[in-house]
Amino acid sequence: MFTEIVEAEGHLVDSQILSKIFDRVIECGAEFEVVRFDLGRTNKDFSHLQLKIIAPRRDVLSKTIADLIELGCYQSKVDDAVLRPAEADRVVPDDFYSTTNHRTLVRVQASWVEVGKQRMDAVIVVDGGRAECRKLRDVRKGKKVVCGVNGVRIQPEFKERDRHGFAFMANEISSERRTETAVEKVAAMMRRTKEDGGRIVFVAGPVVTHTGGTQAFCRLIRGGYVDALLSGNALAVHDVEHALYGTSLGVDLKRGIPVEGGHKNHMRAINSVNRCGSIKQAVESEALRSGVMYECVKKGVPFVLAGSIRDDGPLPDTIMDLVRAQEEYGRQLIEAKMVICLSSMLHSIGVGNMLPSWVRMVCVDINPA
Structure with a gap:
């Protein structure tokens, strides 16, 4: 048999890491023996674990140790x-x-x-x-x-044991349950982040426009709560379409019905921006006078539009070079203290992969994935 001692410390019980450590050892085909476990005596104290790993082969031991290190364990020697x-x-x-x-x-x-x-x-x-x-x-x-x-x-x-204020963050919130309380707590978190001088980055999809959220989002931009906007071609296209024609995907957002010839409004919006040269130039020439992209330009909020294979146009501002788009996303995420993802699964997952675990991330989407 092959053995090695590993250790771990922190809020092991509250964070359910202790059970994950035990489960991972068994899943790897090894056994464990608790050499020592000191439970934190107060809500601020860390617990400390010393664990002996017993494996039938060297490769099993190595695999087990590697997996445990990902959970925060470290080797005694x-x-x-x-x-x-x-x-x-x-x-x-x-x-x-x-x-x-x-x-x-x-x-x-x-x-x-x-x-x-x-x-x-x-x-x-x-x-x-x-x-x-x-x-x-x-x-x-x-x-x-x-x-x-x-x-x-x-x-x-x-x-954290003193985490009741934001306990909702650890769980999914069903669309069938009252969400106002969660919204209030997210708003409180945003205020606290700005009071502490932190950056808030939004990752948003075109649903912001489709669902009538444009004015609310614009107020957040004007209020200084949006330090950067990360999105794709679609949000900008439909935002400009709504600003110019009052529609989104050809649907009148005030009446909720398609308008005649509205199916080409998004292409007309792209054409209008192309004529100006860019979104910023469209704002400066007063061809674009409202909307999310307008407010970003007027407030000086940087935005990055990452293109995809499905994009119409695309807009002149949309980055079709994947590597450059990733780099620009990463640049805007530097020093971010909070990231709010609004109904753009593709971009939200991409951003999540770029972030360290200590950045607060709020995801709002009909799909809990």
Whole structure:
């Protein structure tokens, strides 16, 4: 049998991490023995776990340890992280460490170094005593990449025991239940974020326009609650369509009925912006006088429109280069303290993959996924 001692600390019980650790050991085909467990005595105290892992084979033990490290465990006896050079641009050793979105530390020359630019599905590059996450496409030949799990420590976000005010954030809110309370709490969170000097980024889809939410969203922009808008071509197109013709997808939003010839209104909207050269130029020339995009330009709120294969037009502002769109999204998410996703599953999931776990994220969508 092969054995190793791992440890974990934090709000292990409240965050249900303890049960996840036990389950993961069994799922990996190993066994565990609790060597020591000290439960936090107060609501602020961390609990501490010392666990012996017992596995029938070395590979099973290695797999178990790797999985437990993703849950925040760390080895009692730890060496420096293993660093190997990238074989070529965008090519790293097969045993590279793939990051999570949790705060991560790597041991370099006997010191723990916090990893910068934390995000999931990246590799860790160490250079001059500094460590940071990099997408595979950004790794260059010869750069030192963390391999394996030795010398890697993850610090998951724990549920705070004094968390009743935002407990709703941990759960899905059924569309069949009263949502006003949740809305009030999100609004309170937004106010608190701005009072603390934090950035709020919105990820929004065209449903904002379709459902008549344009004016409410515009008030948020004017009120300074939107520090950046991340979306696709569709939101901008239908927002401009609504501003110019009062329709969205050819439907009169005041009467809720299709208008004659309305099926081409979104194309007319694109044509109008093309004639001006850009959304900003449409606002400056007064061809566009209202709507979400108008308010963004007038308030100086940066927006990024990421294109897709289904886009009509697209608008001149829409970025059709996927890599550049991702980079622009990432740039606007730097230092974000809160991200609110409004009914755009594609863009919301993409943004979620870019964010570290400590950024508050609120998702509003008819589909709970």
